[in-house]
Amino acid sequence: MLAHDLGSLSVGSLLTTSTFTVKPADLTAHVESSFLGQVVGCGEEMLTTGSVSGGAPEPWGRLCPLPVVLGRVLSALAHSDPLRDVALTLRSISRVRRFGEMVVGEPLTAIATVRFRSGRVPNATHVTLAVEVHRESHHGRVGATALSFEVGLELRSAASAAVEARATAGAAAA
Structure with missing residues (x-):
């Protein structure tokens, strides 16, 4: 998937993060x-x-509060390959299910599946991702699921986000 091509995020696409921790x-x-x-x-x-x-x-x-873990997961997703050069706006988080407590320093990975995609708004794509956060397992395999949730995001290419910011700043100055 190319980062600048928001149309490549089709329903069923998988996004994976590198290993991250809550510090x-x-x-x-x-x-x-x-x-x-x-x-x-x-x-x-x-x-x-x-x-x-x-x-x-x-x-x-040692225990991580849920808002901190959700923030770290969203940050890791924002730095994953398909979303790296995209401006993200969080719209919603729902259906949060915890399967145990996460601790500070525990290695985690996230896998997100695109559940819904809409490109009706010009220069923006709305996606709903089903996210699963996994504990690290031995031998490079996916570990037990620690958390799952759905997140709604508005995605804009970095170029269109910069143009909109300049237009908003110009209108505010006038």
């Missing part, structure tokens, strides 16, 4: 953003991102 820094960022989101309007000028952890990273535990 302690991902958990720290999640906790800090959650904390800052709760106190908006309550003296935010006094808060900095270092105020939560005291400047030194602290261990947050």
Whole structure:
């Protein structure tokens, strides 16, 4: 599949990621953003991102919260070959099923199947992907399924996304 040819993402196409992990820094960022989101309007000028952890990273535990894992999976998919040079917009996540807890540093891979594709909107393609996240297994085989979900994405080629951004910026300046 060519990255610049969004039409090549047909129903039934498979996308696979390289091995990825959830890092302690991902958990720290999640906790800090959650904390800052709760106190908006309550003296935010006094808060900095270092105020939560005291400047030194602290261990947050080994279990990964679902939003952190979903974020890492979507990031890994965005860096996979067919989507590498495409502007992605997340539209929905549904049918999330966990088959156990995932831990920090655990090697994971994701396999996504295109379930639905629509190119009705000019310069954009809407796809629904059925995603399965697998634990790493020995001898290069796919391991047990740790998580599955469906995600709706809007895809735009990088060139058309840049043109739209310039047009939006020009309209806002006028």
